[in-house]
Amino acid sequence: MKTPVLLTLMFAAATAVAADKPNTQAETNPPQIIFGTVSQNSNTLTPTTEVNQKDGRxxxxxxxxxxxxxxxxxxxxxxxxxxxxxxxxxxxxxxxLRTQHKINFYATRNERGEYNHCWLYGNTDPLGDYETTVRIGDIQFPPIKWKLVR
Incomplete structure (x- = not known):
C-alpha cells in the first residue's frame, strides 16, 4: 500500500534561449515532468525507470x-x-483487479514554482511493470513506464 511522501525536491533545469529571435515563455520553457527516486538520505531526485522495494520512493x-x-x-x-x-x-x-487507478488531489507549488509528488512503495506492492501518467490542470504529460524491483 502506498502513502504519499511529501518532499522538497532539489534539481536544476537548464534551458537554452536562442539569441536571434524573441520567444514566448511557453516556447523557451515548455512544461516538463521528471520522474525518479529520492533516497532516504537526500532530497535529490534521481531520474530512473527502476524502483527498489526497499527504498521505493x-x-x-x-x-x-x-x-x-x-x-x-x-x-x-x-x-x-x-x-x-x-x-x-x-x-x-x-x-x-486493482490494475488501474485514478488518483485526484490538489498540489501546491513549491518556492521554486514546481509541483511535485511522491509515492512510497514497499514489500507488499506487486513487483513488475508500472505506468504513470500525470495531468496538472489542462496539461497532460506523456506516460512513463517503470519497474518495481526487489
Missing part, C-alpha cells in the same frame, strides 16, 4: 506549469494485479 516533479499556486492533479497508475494506493487528501478509484 517514486516521485515526479513538474516545472514550467502555469496552473496557479494550487492545481488539480490527476494521476493515472497502471500496475500489476493487486496494486493499491491510499492518500488522506485524495480521491482514488481503482478497477476490480
Amino acid at each position: 517514486y516521485c515526479w516533479v513538474a516545472v514550467n506549469v502555469n496552473a496557479g499556486s494550487k492545481a488539480t492533479v490527476e494521476e493515472f497508475q497502471q500496475t500489476p494485479a493487486g496494486g493499491s494506493y491510499t492518500a488522506p487528501n485524495a480521491s482514488i478509484d481503482s478497477n476490480a
